[in-house]
Each structure stands twice: as C-alpha cells, then as structure tokens.
Amino acid sequence: MSCGQPAPDETQELPAAVAPAATCVRCSLPPGIVVRTTSYCWEHFHDHFTFAYRKGIDGARTRSRSGRPQDVLNGAKRGTKRSKVMLAFSGGASSRVLLDLLQKNSFTRPDDPSLSNPRFKPPPTFESLEILYVDESGVPGFGPDRTEEVRALVAETPFPFRSIKLESIFTPSTTTFSTSYSTPSLLTSTSTSTPLDPLTSLLSFLSPSTHSPTSLASLHSSLLHSLLRREALSSGCEILLTGETANRVAIQTIAGMAEGRGFSMGEEVGCEWEASEEEGGGLLVARPLSSILLKEVTYYARIRELESLTMRRPETGVEPKKAGIEALVQDFVNGLEANFPSTVSTIIRTAQKLGMRSADERERKVEGIRCPLCGLPAQLGAEDWRKAITISTLSDLKSAAPSSSSTPSLPAPAAAADLPSPEAALAPLLCYSCLLIMQGTLPPPRGAPTPDEEEKVVVLPPYVEEMARRRRRIAEEEEGVVGRRTVSGVEGVRREVEGYLLDE
Amino acid sequence: MAPCALCPADNPARAILRRPKTLQPVCKQCFFDVFETEIHNTIMGFGQAEGSSADGKGKRKELFRRGEKVAIGASGGKDSTVLAHIMTLLNDRYDYGLDLCLLSIDEGISGYRDASLDTVKRNAVQYDLPLKILSYHELYGGWTMDRVVGEIGKKGNCTYCGVFRRQALDRGAHLLTVDHVVTGHNADDVAETVLMNVLRGDIARLERCTAITTGGDLPPELDDPEDTKTLEGLLPRTIKRSKPFKYTYEKEIVMYAYFKKLDYHSTECIYSPTAYRGHARALVKDLESIRPSAIVDIIYSGEAMASSIKLLGRRAGGDPGPTNEKKGYTRAPRNSQQKCTRCNSLSSQPLCQACMLLESLNKGVAKVELGAEPSKEKLVGEANGSGAMEKLAV
Numbered sequence A: 001m002s003c004g005q006p007a008p009d010e011t012q013e014l015p016a017a018v019a020p021a022a023t024c025v026r027c028s029l030p031p032g033i034v035v036r037t038t039s040y041c042w043e044h045f046h047d048h049f050t051f052a053y054r055k056g057i058d059g060a061r062t063r064s065r066s067g068r069p070q071d072v073l074n075g076a077k078r079g080t081k082r083s084k085v086m087l088a089f090s091g092g093a094s095s096r097v098l099l100d101l102l103q104k105n106s107f108t109r110p111d112d113p114s115l116s117n118p119r120f121k122p123p124p125t126f127e128s129l130e131i132l133y134v135d136e137s138g139v140p141g142f143g144p145d146r147t148e149e150v151r152a153l154v155a156e157t158p159f160p161f162r163s164i165k166l167e168s169i170f171t172p173s174t175t176t177f178s179t180s181y182s183t184p185s186l187l188t189s190t191s192t193s194t195p196l197d198p199l200t201s202l203l204s205f206l207s208p209s210t211h212s213p214t215s216l217a218s219l220h221s222s223l224l225h226s227l228l229r230r231e232a233l234s235s236g237c238e239i240l241l242t243g244e245t246a247n248r249v250a251i252q253t254i255a256g257m258a259e260g261r262g263f264s265m266g267e268e269v270g271c272e273w274e275a276s277e278e279e280g281g282g283l284l285v286a287r288p289l290s291s292i293l294l295k296e297v298t299y300y301a302r303i304r305e306l307e308s309l310t311m312r313r314p315e316t317g318v319e320p321k322k323a324g325i326e327a328l329v330q331d332f333v334n335g336l337e338a339n340f341p342s343t344v345s346t347i348i349r350t351a352q353k354l355g356m357r358s359a360d361e362r363e364r365k366v367e368g369i370r371c372p373l374c375g376l377p378a379q380l381g382a383e384d385w386r387k388a389i390t391i392s393t394l395s396d397l398k399s400a401a402p403s404s405s406s407t408p409s410l411p412a413p414a415a416a417a418d419l420p421s422p423e424a425a426l427a428p429l430l431c432y433s434c435l436l437i438m439q440g441t442l443p444p445p446r447g448a449p450t451p452d453e454e455e456k457v458v459v460l461p462p463y464v465e466e467m468a469r470r471r472r473r474i475a476e477e478e479e480g481v482v483g484r485r486t487v488s489g490v491e492g493v494r495r496e497v498e499g500y501l502l503d504e
Numbered sequence B: 001m002a003p004c005a006l007c008p009a010d011n012p013a014r015a016i017l018r019r020p021k022t023l024q025p026v027c028k029q030c031f032f033d034v035f036e037t038e039i040h041n042t043i044m045g046f047g048q049a050e051g052s053s054a055d056g057k058g059k060r061k062e063l064f065r066r067g068e069k070v071a072i073g074a075s076g077g078k079d080s081t082v083l084a085h086i087m088t089l090l091n092d093r094y095d096y097g098l099d100l101c102l103l104s105i106d107e108g109i110s111g112y113r114d115a116s117l118d119t120v121k122r123n124a125v126q127y128d129l130p131l132k133i134l135s136y137h138e139l140y141g142g143w144t145m146d147r148v149v150g151e152i153g154k155k156g157n158c159t160y161c162g163v164f165r166r167q168a169l170d171r172g173a174h175l176l177t178v179d180h181v182v183t184g185h186n187a188d189d190v191a192e193t194v195l196m197n198v199l200r201g202d203i204a205r206l207e208r209c210t211a212i213t214t215g216g217d218l219p220p221e222l223d224d225p226e227d228t229k230t231l232e233g234l235l236p237r238t239i240k241r242s243k244p245f246k247y248t249y250e251k252e253i254v255m256y257a258y259f260k261k262l263d264y265h266s267t268e269c270i271y272s273p274t275a276y277r278g279h280a281r282a283l284v285k286d287l288e289s290i291r292p293s294a295i296v297d298i299i300y301s302g303e304a305m306a307s308s309i310k311l312l313g314r315r316a317g318g319d320p321g322p323t324n325e326k327k328g329y330t331r332a333p334r335n336s337q338q339k340c341t342r343c344n345s346l347s348s349q350p351l352c353q354a355c356m357l358l359e360s361l362n363k364g365v366a367k368v369e370l371g372a373e374p375s376k377e378k379l380v381g382e383a384n385g386s387g388a389m390e391k392l393a394v
Helices: A044-065 A071-076 A093-109 A146-153 A166-170 A198-205 A215-235 A246-256 A262-269 A294-303 A325-339 A343-352 A358-364 A384-390 A395-399 A432-439 A461-477 A488-501 B028-044 B076-095 B113-126 B145-150 B157-176 B186-197 B204-208 B249-259 B276-289 B294-308 B355-364 B375-387 B388-392
Strands: A033-035 A037-038 A084-088 A128-135 A163-164 A176-180 A187-190 A239-240 A272-274 A283-286 A456-459 B068-075 B100-105 B130-136 B180-182 B240-242
Touching: A033 A044, A033 A294, A037 A044, A044 A239, A044 A272, A044 A283, A044 A294, A093 A128, A093 A294, A128 A215, A128 B145, A146 A163, A163 A166, A166 A198, A166 A215, A187 A461, A187 B240, A198 A215, A198 A325, A198 A456, A215 A239, A215 A325, A215 A395, A215 B157, A246 A294, A246 A325, A246 A343, A246 B186, A246 B294, A262 A343, A262 B294, A272 A358, A283 A343, A325 A343, A325 B276, A343 B186, A343 B388, A384 A432, A384 B028, A432 B100, A432 B180, A432 B294, A488 B276, B028 B076, B028 B249, B068 B076, B068 B157, B076 B100, B076 B249, B100 B113, B100 B157, B113 B130, B130 B157, B130 B204, B145 B157, B145 B355, B157 B249, B157 B355, B186 B276, B186 B294, B204 B294
Parallel strands: A084 A128, A084 A239, A128 A163, A239 A283, B068 B100, B068 B180, B100 B130, B180 B240
Antiparallel strands: A033 A037, A176 A187, A176 A456, A272 A283
C-alpha cells in the first residue's frame, strides 16, 4: 500500500492466457487469427478489422464533412466540400495497411453485395489524399535513401506521392538560429551570416556526441512530426493521418511517461488532436489504427498480399536495456504482451481516457501554450519545478543562509545561477520533456579536452525560432494586461473611443 | 579526486559520492544540503507539479500549516527513520511550527516487526519525540498478521495488512489527536505505483497515488480551513496523509541514513509482495539506469496525466468529455461518506473495508473480493448483532 489507499491484491499475478477456440467466433470455419483470445476466420476478421478502422477514422471523417471548427462557425463548408488528407507514409506494414484501408473504404465504395440500393454511391469521405514519405537517411545510422523502394510500393495506388528529406525542416532559412548547451537557460542567438546547409544543421542538431540515444530519438521524433504538420498545412491539407498501431501507442505511452511527456500525453497517443494554432491551425492529426494491434495489421497485410518495407532502427550496437528508453520499453511491453495478450489493450484503454490540453483550451476558448521544440502543449513553469525538485546548483542557496526567523525564507527556485535576458533564454519556453533533453546533454568524453562554448552551440530549426518569438510576444502582451482589458497603446485606446471622437 | 560539482568552483571539496538523481559528483556536506533542501522545497509546495495550472499560475500549497500536530508513521525502516530525522531537523531549521510525534503500528509479524519496533523506540529517545504504538492484536480482536497469513496463506496477505494499517493509522491519529500523518513513501515507490496503475488500467487510482496529500476529504483546491464561506469547510474530515519523500530517491535516502549514521532496521518484510509490483519495479530500475531522472519524470507524468482527467473537451480516445456549456466547472460527484455501522470510521459503504476483511477472517472465509458490494440488509443485520468492534471504535 504505497498510495495511502487500499490496493487490490498486488501479489496477484496477471491472469494466465486463455486457450483460443478451435473455430471462428462467428462461424464454424477454422480460425485464421486469434485476437485478444477471440478466434476469427479471414472473412469475419475482415469485418472486425474494417469496423475497427471505421471507428478509428470517424473523427477524421466527421472533420472532413463538417470542416474546420472556424469553418463550422462561419457555416461555410457543411455538406459541400470535403477535406484534403495527407498520409504520412513510412513504407512499413502499418502505413501500407492504412493506405489500403483508405483506398478501399474512404475513396471507393467497398464491394458489398448486401447493399439495399446499389445505385446509391456516396461521395468519397475525403476530397483527395497525398502520400508523403520523409527520407531520414540524413540521420546517422538510418542507412541509405529508400525513396524509390517506397515509391514502388504505392505505384499502383491512384494517389500522388511526394518525398521530402528530414533536413528540409531547416529550410527556408535566411539566418542561423542556435542555442548554447553551455548555459543552463539555453541562451539563443540569431546569426545573419550565411546559413548552414540543411544537412549540416541536422547533423549538428542530432549529434550523438551531445545527446544520449533516448534524447536523440525524442529530438528526431519532434523534427519528424513538426515537418509532417508543416508539409500538411503547406499542401492545404486539413487532416494528417499517421499509422501508429496499438502496440506503438502503448510503447509511446509508457516511454513517454518515463521521458516526462505526461502533460501532452493525450495529444501524443490519442486517436486525434487539433494541432497548434501557432503552426497555422486547423490541422487535425489522426491515428486511425491506434486501437488495432500490430498482429492484426500484419495478418491483414499478409492476407491482402500488401508489400511493405522492413523498418530499420538506427544501428546502435547495444542491447535494448541500454539503447534508450523507447527500446527498453518496447522490449518490456512486447515481453509482457507475449505472455499476457491484454497488456497492450489495457495500456491504450488507460491512455485513451485521458483528457487533452488542446481540447480543453478549445472548449474554454483560451489560447494554449506550446513547446517551441515539439509543438505539443507545455506547462508553464516546468523549469522552476525541475529546479526545485532536482537541484543542480547550490550557489543561490549558499549565498542565502537559512533564516531563523519565524517566517522561513527560501530562495525561490526560479532564481537560477545565471540570469540571462529573458528574451534570449529558450529553457523557460520548453515543455518539461524537451527541457530534460536540452539541459541533459552528455558530458565530454573522459580525457578529452574541455570543449569551449563554441563546440556546444547547436543549430535549431527555424520553426523553433518562430514559435519562441511568438511565445515571447504573447508573454509581452500579457504583461500589459490589467484585469480583463488589454492595454494596447495609444492607437488601441483611440480605436476603442473613436466612435465618440469628432473630426478635428 | 573528483571535485564536488556543487561546491564553489574556486575551492571545491573532494566528492565522495555520485548523486543517484543527477549523477553529479558531490561532497558529503553538499549532498546533505541538497537532500534536505529538496525535501524542504517539497514541503513548501515548490515541488508540486500537480498544483500548477497549465498557465503556471496555480496556487502554491504548503504541505503543513503552522501549529499542526503531525504524526510520523514510523516502522523503524530506513525511510521512516530518515523521515523522523528530517522532519525534526527541518521543523527546527525553518521553524515550521509543527508539533511532531511518532506513530507506529505493530502488525504482529514475529522476527520482523518486533525487531524494528525496538529501533522506533530508540528513535523516539534520540529525537525526543513522543511515541504511540498500536497493535493489530489489540485493534482487530487478536488478528495479528502471523495469524492472518496462517489463515489465508502468503498470497494476498498485503491486502489485509494494507487495509488494517490504514485504519490503524487513522485510529492512532485520533488517539494522539493529530491533524496530519506523514509517511516515508519515496519516489521509487510512487513511480512504481504510477506505472503499475497504467499497466493495469486503473486511471482512478492513478489520480490518488500521485497526490502528495490524501485524505482531508476535500480536493486540494478547496482544502482551505480558513475558508468559512463554504459549507464544505465545516464538514468532518479524515486525517490528512502526506509523502514528503515523494520526489526523494530511495538510494539517496539510504545514502543519507548511511552518512548520517542513523539507527534503522534494514530487514524486508517477510511477507513482502513480489509478483505484480515486481514488473513495474524492474522497469523503473532499468529506466533509472538509462536516465537517472526517469523516476521523477514518471511522477511528473503521472501527476500531469491524473490532472488531465478533469480537463474539458474530448478524451484522447475520441469520446466526448465534459463541456463548458455551463459557466464554471461542474465537479464530479464524490462518494457520499458515511460512518461504518460497526466501527464508526468514515466509509463510502455501510461497512468499511477493514471490517469487511475482519468479518471474513472471523467467519473463516479466506477470500473476499474487494470492491464487490455486499447486500445492505445482510451487512446491517450482521452489524447490529456484533458489538465487539464498536468498543474499539475511536
């Protein structure tokens, strides 16, 4: 009993796996697959699988029909135009299956002989679909470019295919925005000299000598998802679909918790969420397969003979227990799931009950705070919290000896050793997880000469600068807030009273 | 000789340990300073992520109020011994104005608790704190844990022990007329519980296990005793329980006890659970070895996830959540509290869990399903026929 509440039997082992039935749960045919202790023949599995997909795509479908929230308010779109969709396609089994499901169920009518009115042909769920492949070969350890292999996989589909390199997140750039890891507050600077080429910037940002494998994986993921959102918006798409399965979501949930991503967990693992207004707004990011097990996806792909690529992980040459948090959690969840098939579904059911900060903000009609690095909801004051709970410098404490007066005085945790100008510090703007990554850089190798500050400066993607600038602008505006009215300068005051002014 | 990373750079002392939480090499004095200050920060409310709102303007809530009488739940183990030491030290150093005492529960586990209780008695003398020891034997009609295990076996015995201890602490607190009980649950314990609750899908318990203070019967935002404007301030409350070590690593507690040469008992409970919690425990240890801050990070995540349950708007799974149609917030209805018909303690059901479990032991029914609600008629009828527990009720 460690939570002060009577706990259920903690000594009890998880229930043992139940032996599967010898026939399909709905007919007498031999089963092709056992899903969560239920046996299905192919035909009935197909029904079950398609139903799960339709449930998963329902949010995107509704969005496509009703339009963006701002369009709904204007009454401009209902019942007329559908949304453009972008599919983030990695070439793996999940995204290949998602593409097949979209093609069969959301763009052409399925061949269903039981239709009461075969002449009735509903319009496609979405206006159009664009397939986007992000080439990550620039990241060390990811191997050669596989764009042509991926293009071949989707050649027979009617959808346009586009490939983009991960390093293009560093374009367009006329300046070089960088931060120094040598300062705990992550001071930033903007250089107007000739910007570095994108690949060099990427290698600087994802340098294995600066970050642990866990941090590298997290930074890589932030870059990838920011790029996908940016490309979807620039292509005029209102919906971005990604192919995470339930297994992936379960791993992301546990790994995300261990990496301090709890504040934005709903957005990271939910079925869908409204991406930040800061990035242009109006983009729904959906994960239609997030309730479907990898095992089901693999079976569907095998029976439908859908070719896919084997996904490669960066070669680190170390065992999962040391290769990073995500690799460790993947090993852990897969191990549990092998013995107890309800593990993944229990984790995702837990995660799907969570509320989302983005939905809450929309409901309360307030503008939320986003982390400039990962673009997800961030908790203001994460840095202060960390300083209070994990003290890494005692200089401020030692300079202020404990008071023996009746009112104890504690130096505020926010009082850092270095006090940079607030407009230059990146740390106060970051979410807790990104703060951990950026402040937790690796020490120089033993015996190596101490690097000067120049060696610890890394280039940041331009979107970080843009979002940081926006956050600072909002903060400056809030400083001028008195009560509920914003002091907006002479011009603002003039606008408010101009109805009463007479011509001079 | 590695220099201490926390000492002034011009004259650092020699580091004698690597801090488990940050892996910084530190000297003994800096370790003491940082260990004590982090706990002080937790007590002062700087370290409560749960209290912060999304905009960072959440009200900082201190753990104690001046003049409170606080019982330290003491088992004689490392956590509670260090807790007794730290509470005495910080209360003196920062003048919290707390009236401290030790409260110990004798579960009746021969070879384990009898030895650790000797340590508690020595601690009471060392820290000059009054000590109250309550035993399961006197509270539960002769049912010691040795007898319980003899009746039901080792499997599931922690359920009985946990429920009985919770009630025993409440009764002891009433006897000592304390307002607050502090326990030695450390960050490793909380992180394990957070992970375990996610692994078994218990989101409601996730909310409770991440709270630094439980009990008091009011949500933290309403728990202001000086607020006499609302009726809720006048309602009876259960004893508050807090975990000042919520963000303190188990390894650091051991190191602190070691370097301070504290007198503690280091034997594990002989009926200690291993199976279910073991999965989460192993994962936490592996995560910590990859990133030392992982334990605190899990707790931060658990707190943030627990607070997200109350958010408005859609759930992550797509289901509709509470909306903001009405102005202001609508609070979820709380379980109606009532008095246990047998022992008078506060309970959400006619019979509290401790009395239900005791009933099953007395009847010789070894297994009771927790959470299953027995029929009211049966329970009331049984309660009227037995007065043994009423005599024990405080």
